[in-house]
Amino acid sequence: MVRAFKNTLIIFSSLLFCFAQQEDSLKVGLQSLKKIESDVxxxxxxVRSGNLNPTAYRFSVFPRHRPSEVYISRMFFPGDSLQVVLPENILDADSLANIASLEPVGGSFEKSYKLFSKQSDVIDLGIFDVKKKSDIVKLSVVDGQTGSPVLKPTIKIFQLGKVLYQTVLDSSGYGRLRIPIDRNREIPLYALIDxxxxxxxxxxxxxxSQGVSSITLxxxxxxxxxxxSLFRVRSDLTPFRKGPENGSEILFMLSKDDHIVISRSAGNKLYGRVRLDLHTKKSSNFFHGWIRTKDVEYLETFATDTNHD
Incomplete structure (x- = not known):
């Protein structure tokens, strides 16, 4: 009887010991799992697509110095939450040493890239703008007499009256224009600089040209x-006449914002000269004539500029 009791006690103690070991192992396992979960x-x-409609997006993350070693690449559809989860220690710790790319699918779109640094918990890359594939024009706008840059001009590129691209150049008169490649290449492009x-x-x-090109205007x-004094024409199709009479011959029509240098007046008419560029703007000529006072606006900014030619 005593022996049976001792055997039972030994078995019970062994079970308690095993259970305690399993509980400790479970605690260690949970702690390890929690640590693994926290190290992501x-x-x-x-994604901002504007009026463009990609059918899907491929989002990838890779190191900047080893672009072939992609950490993760996933497909997302419009409306999906663009989010991926990675082990924290997989990212390169150097500043801006990681790259995220977004490749829109289902059309002629450009692939976008963002550099980012390793952080803890959450990295918000901001907004990827979807853009059509484009030819790039490195445009510089300079003063024709001095060659100095023209400060922040506004540029518009047209084809058949439709604006393909517009932007404001920087303080050095420089900017990169993105001209969509799906335009009709048989029809010329026109620029307007304001x-x-x-x-x-x-x-x-x-x-x-196709690809990347440079233009200086x-x-x-x-x-x-x-x-x-310097004046600016108020509206398009403004007549520039040979004489001050109402029925005088029209030399040509001036466009809105054309400049005219006025030297004298007669009643409600002004006499002056305009400059017309000839031969694809490689040369120019001056023409003298008359314009109505109400058709022009005085440019006070230039009133004190004088020059002896």
């Missing part, structure tokens, strides 16, 4: 002599 990082971003009155509006055709202001 969430990378998220947003400097808010500092120069006459520049209008003309431009040639855009020169703007020419009107030099003033003593007694002259």
């Amino acid at each position: 990082i969430i990378i998220s971003a947003e 400097t808010d009155g500092r120069y006459p509006l520049w209008r003309g055709s431009i040639e855009v 020169a703007l020419n202001s009107m030099s003033l002599m003593i007694g002259e």
Whole structure:
């Protein structure tokens, strides 16, 4: 009887010991699992597609110095939450040493990239803008007399009256224009450069090559002599006449924001000269004539500029 009791006690003690070991192992396992779960990082971003409609997006993350070693690549559909989870220790710890790319699918779209640094818990990459594939024009706008850059001109690129691209260049008169590759290459492109009155509006055709190209455009202001003032034309199709009479011959029509240098007046008419660019803007000529006072606006900014030609 005593022996049976001892055997039972030994078995019960062994079971308690095994259970305690299992509980300790379970605690260690849960702690390890919790640690593993906490050592991940969430990378998220947003997509702004505008009026473009990709059917899907491929989102990838890889090291900047080893782009072939992709950490993760996943497909997302419009409306999905753009988010991936990675082990925290997989990212490169150097500053801006990691790259996230977004490749829209279902059309002619550009692949976008964002550099980012390793952080804890969550990395928000901000917004990826979906853009059509484009030819790139490195455009510089300079003063035709001095060669100095023209400060922040506004640029518009047209084809058949439709604006393909518009932007404001920087303080060095430089910018990268993105011209969609799906345009009709048989039809010429036209540019309009607006400097808010500092120069006459520049209008003309431009040639855009495939890939990346560079273009420099020169703007020419009107030099003033003593007694002259600078005016700007108020509207398109404004007649520039040979004489001050109402029925006088029309030399040509002026466009809105064209500049005219006025030297004298007669009643409600002003006499002056305009500059017309010839031969694809490689040369120019001056024409003298008359314009109605109500058709022009005085440019006070240039009133004190004088030059002896």
